[in-house]
Amino acid sequence: MPRNKEIMRIFKDLDLVEHLGSGIPRILEIYGKKCFSFSDNFLRMILTNTPQVTPQVTPQVTSPISKLLEVLSGEMSRQELQLQLKLKDKKHFKKLYLILALELKLIEMTIPEKPNSSLQKYRRVG
Numbered sequence: 455m456p457r458n459k460e461i462m463r464i465f466k467d468l469d470l471v472e473h474l475g476s477g478i479p480r481i482l483e484i485y486g487k488k489c490f491s492f493s494d495n496f497l498r499m500i501l502t503n504t505p506q507v508t509p510q511v512t513p514q515v516t517s518p519i520s521k522l523l524e525v526l527s528g529e530m531s532r533q534e535l536q537l538q539l540k541l542k543d544k545k546h547f548k549k550l551y552l553i554l555a556l557e558l559k560l561i562e563m564t565i566p567e568k569p570n571s572s573l574q575k576y577r578r579v580g
Contacts, residue, residue: 468550470517500558518550519560529564529575552576 465471481489481501491498525538532544532552541547555561556576564575 468518468554519555519558522551522555523560523578526561526576526578529577531575535576 462471481499485501489500489502491500521539522535525535530538532547535551536542536544536547539547539551541551552561556563559579561576562579563569564577565571565573568574
């Protein structure tokens with residue numbers, strides 16, 4: 455039974471979960487405790503790419519962020535990314551792909567001081 459049903463619903467809508475109840479033990483098995491960061495009001499969990507992922511943990515459906523990172527090469531505009539992912543709906547793309555990847559600091563804007571610039575592009579962090 456999930457502790458926070460709203461978060462579980464969001465993860466389910468984003469195809470980030472398969473089965474309920476086995477997530478934390480599986481995360482700890484692969485990433486260890488270092489992937490968790492606690493503050494007064496928030497828990498941040500950063501899952502980096504790792505070669506240790508076992509077949510039972512690898513989901514059958516690729517998450518939206520994974521798809522985004524697969525097609526992101528160098529610096530690319532929103533339109534270029536949408537074209538590569540074959541997505542037409544700007545609102546859907548921003549919500550499920552761009553905003554989440556930016557919040558997780560997996561990608562960054564090339565012009566962060568002007569987030570709505572027509573010249574805005576995105577690149578991987580690091």
